[in-house]
Amino acid sequence: MLNIKLGESKIPCQANESVLDALLKANIQIPYGCQQGVCQSCLMRSLDTTPPVSAQAGLKDTLQKQNYFLACLCHPEQDMTIALPEQQGALLNASVIKKQLLTPEILRLVLQYDAPLTFFAGQFVNLQRFDGLMRSYSIANSPQQDKVLEFHIRRLPNGQFSNWVHDELEHGAQLTLTEAQGSCHYLPGRMEQPLLLIGTGSGLAPLYGIINDALAQGHTGAIHLYHGSRNHDGLYLVDEIRGLTKQFDNFNYTACLSGACIAEQAIEANYAQGRAHDLALNTIQNLKGWRIYLCGHPEMVNQSKRAAYIKGASLSDIYTDAFLVGNHNG
Amino acid sequence: MSETPETKSATLFEQLGGAGAVDAAVDIFYRKVLADYRINRFFDNVDMEKQAAKQKAFLTMAFGGPHNYTGEDMRKGHENLVRMGLDDSHFDAVMEHLGATLQELNVPQALIAQVAAIAESTRNDVLGR
Numbered sequence: 001m002l003n004i005k006l007g008e009s010k011i012p013c014q015a016n017e018s019v020l021d022a023l024l025k026a027n028i029q030i031p032y033g034c035q036q037g038v039c040q041s042c043l044m045r046s047l048d049t050t051p052p053v054s055a056q057a058g059l060k061d062t063l064q065k066q067n068y069f070l071a072c073l074c075h076p077e078q079d080m081t082i083a084l085p086e087q088q089g090a091l092l093n094a095s096v097i098k099k100q101l102l103t104p105e106i107l108r109l110v111l112q113y114d115a116p117l118t119f120f121a122g123q124f125v126n127l128q129r130f131d132g133l134m135r136s137y138s139i140a141n142s143p144q145q146d147k148v149l150e151f152h153i154r155r156l157p158n159g160q161f162s163n164w165v166h167d168e169l170e171h172g173a174q175l176t177l178t179e180a181q182g183s184c185h186y187l188p189g190r191m192e193q194p195l196l197l198i199g200t201g202s203g204l205a206p207l208y209g210i211i212n213d214a215l216a217q218g219h220t221g222a223i224h225l226y227h228g229s230r231n232h233d234g235l236y237l238v239d240e241i242r243g244l245t246k247q248f249d250n251f252n253y254t255a256c257l258s259g260a261c262i263a264e265q266a267i268e269a270n271y272a273q274g275r276a277h278d279l280a281l282n283t284i285q286n287l288k289g290w291r292i293y294l295c296g297h298p299e300m301v302n303q304s305k306r307a308a309y310i311k312g313a314s315l316s317d318i319y320t321d322a323f324l325v326g327n328h329n330g
Numbered sequence: 331m332s333e334t335p336e337t338k339s340a341t342l343f344e345q346l347g348g349a350g351a352v353d354a355a356v357d358i359f360y361r362k363v364l365a366d367y368r369i370n371r372f373f374d375n376v377d378m379e380k381q382a383a384k385q386k387a388f389l390t391m392a393f394g395g396p397h398n399y400t401g402e403d404m405r406k407g408h409e410n411l412v413r414m415g416l417d418d419s420h421f422d423a424v425m426e427h428l429g430a431t432l433q434e435l436n437v438p439q440a441l442i443a444q445v446a447a448i449a450e451s452t453r454n455d456v457l458g459r
Contacts, residue, residue: 034398038383305378310365314357315382 005081013076019044019055020071030084035072042071047081060316062120062183091128091176092117094149096169102152102236106202107166108140109151111175119143119180120187121209122293124321126178127151127161135161138206138295138321139180142213149177152205152236184293184321186213194222196284196292198277198304201234203227203296206321208237210293215248223248224284228256228276228300235271254279277304281311288312291319298322342394342444346437352393355431356386362427369423372411392428392449404455412458421453 004011004022013022020032020042033041037057046067055074056064068085098110119125121142128134141150155166169175184206195214199207204227211225229235241253255269256276272279277300284290292308294301301322308318347354360382364370373381384407391397408416428449432442 034387036396036398038387040379040383306364309378310361312361315378 002076003079004076005079006083015075017075018072019069019074019076019080019082023071030071032072037070037073040070043068043085044071044074044082045069045085047083049078049080051080052077060183060319061187061189062185062319065187066183091178094175094177096171096173096175097148099169099171103233105155105233106236107153107155109153109165109169111149111151111177113147113149113177117147117149117180119149120185121213122185122206122295122319122321123180123182124206125149125180128176128178129161129164130174133161133164138182138184138203138209140205140209142209142216144213144216150205150209152202152208154202182321184210184295184319186210186217186219188217188219190221190291191217191219192221194290195219195224196280196287196290196308197223197225198228198280198292198294198296198300199226200228200276200296200300201323203321203323204237206295207293208241211244211251215244215251220250223251224254224280225252226254226256226276226280228258228279230257230259232257232269238269276300277307280304281307284311286312289317291317293319295321296323342441343390343396345441346393346445348395349390351435352386352389352395354435355389355393356382358434359389359427359431360385362431363424366423366427369420372414372416372420388449389428392445394444394448401452401455404452405458408456409458416457418453418457421456425449 001015002013004013004019006023006028009026009028011022011026011028013019017025020030020035023030024032030044031041040058043059043063046069051067051069051074055069057070057073059068059070092113092115094111094113096109097112098108100108102108119139121139124136124138126134126136137151137153139149140152141148153162153165156162197207197210207225207227211223214223225241227235227241235255235257238255245251245253254272254276256272256274256279258273258275277294281304287308290308290313292304292313294304294308301320305318305320309315363385364373387397387399391399425446429442429446432445437445
């Protein structure tokens with residue numbers, strides 16, 4: 001008999017039982033549905049050991065890599081410490097080492113942390129202020145850099161957190177952050193696969209991290225980035241990204257402006273006119289075999305996900321991060 | 331080797347190729363459904379992964395495979411869509427895509443007919459009649 005640890009509970013698991021069976025027998029309520037590995041309702045994560053391969057059938061590769069598994073398919077091979085997907089791990093301390101305005105609205109915030117932290121560029125962490133106010137932000141740098149995390153924080157009109165970061169947070173100040181979460185990130189392995197990345201506004205943050213990560217790991221397939229904004233102030237890091245296109249032959253970048261009355265400005269700065277996802281999806285006809293990353297406005301993410309799928313991309317190759325535009329990301 | 335009376339002939343699900351065939355079919359089928367302007371509005375606000383999982387469960391059933399679907403589930407699952415105007419024409423469109431998917435996978439006509447018959451048997455439950 002093996003033991004499963006979930007929070008403070010230690011649950012015995014018999015040889016013929018799945019993790020879900022054992023939890024239910026111990027009267028522990030977790031979400032579940034079909035019990036045949038199809039609905040993925042009973043998604044859980046192993047915090048110590050690698051789950052059996054058979055318990056990860058049908059999961060996205062990024063989730064597999066992070067030791068997610070389906071409780072109903074999991075017959076443990078050793079003792080396991082597990083958690084529900086939304087359960088938070090430990091909190092970490094970090095201090096502000098850089099604040100830089102990228103546009104009047106978007107701030108680059110760089111934090112240094114001391115404790116060990118595993119993350120992939122493109123995942124997100126929750127940043128927490130001294131009084132507990134917390135918001136999720138995507139990581140814009142790759143782990144190759146030493147113990148720093150970069151975020152692009154857009155000032156939202158009534159955003160308590162974003163206004164505080166822009167106006168009051170000082171160099172050297174302390175913040176707490178949660179472990180990195182989310183499945184929208186790069187994994188090596190299919191280096192020749194073409195990548196399409198579409199982002200709006202500060203949805204560029206995870207994409208910028210993913211691109212730098214892919215290039216650093218030697219991705220050889222074509223990489224196409226479309227970054228869009230309604231107005232000029234939403235486009236940022238343009239020179240840095242154009243620099244990357246000169247450095248890497250397989251990297252292509254299209255900056256897109258969708259607002260009206262900007263034709264002259266757009267032509268002058270060499271921006272494409274139109275919405276980023278329209279331009280991207282009208283240009284590339286067949287997405288079979290492509291890997292797609294979509295980050296930013298939820299409507300853009302949902303529309304593009306469907307369109308990319310219809311154009312042949314496999315659902316398991318589409319990674320998304322829809323930014324909440326309500327009070328969550330303020 | 332002679333067949334003894336105990337030898338079972340392969341089930342429909344086995345003849346179609348089992349779970350692997352369902353995976354291949356879902357990929358083609360769901361894409362056809364989403365691209366069809368006659369019916370895609372019914373899928374506007376759904377989580378695509380969850381919907382693909384449901385399509386997989388449905389096709390597993392239509393392929394004669396193991397499933398937990400009941401008529402009551404079918405009714406409940408489509409109640410909202412019926413309220414949105416789901417009718418025979420939409421069911422027909424889905425049947426059309428199912429047939430075309432199987433043809434694309436080179437499934438023999440006789441097996442396609444069996445799958446279609448199982449799918450057809452859900453019509454009244456799906457349409458809440």
